[in-house]
Amino acid sequence: MSCSSRRDGLCVHPEASRRTGCRPSPGVCRACPDYSGPDRGLGDTVHRVAVAVGIVEAVGPCAGCAKRRASLNDSVRFRREG
Numbered sequence: 789m790s791c792s793s794r795r796d797g798l799c800v801h802p803e804a805s806r807r808t809g810c811r812p813s814p815g816v817c818r819a820c821p822d823y824s825g826p827d828r829g830l831g832d833t834v835h836r837v838a839v840a841v842g843i844v845e846a847v848g849p850c851a852g853c854a855k856r857r858a859s860l861n862d863s864v865r866f867r868r869e870g
Contacts, residue, residue, distance in 0.1 A: 793822060821854035828867070831860030 793801035801822055827833050835857050838844045 793820070793824070821857065826867075828865065829861030830864035830866075831857035834860060 793799055801820060823832070827836065835844075835853075
């Protein structure tokens with residue numbers, strides 16, 4: 789799995805590295821609200837479009853956005869992980 793929070797195969801995202809010691813499982817990456825790799829599913833696509841058109845900046849992060857993104861990604865996956 790690729791993401792801008794990965795350096796040399798290790799996760800450098802402060803929240804993930806604090807909880808998993810820099811080697812999060814694919815499940816942790818799947819739920820990461822700051823994941824910025826290739827779209828994993830519909831949730832990532834909706835998030836990317838919302839950022840591109842300025843909805844996320846105008847409204848700011850919401851309490852349910854990360855859960856909604858993860859739920860949509862689980863419901864409609866674009867490619868197999870692993």
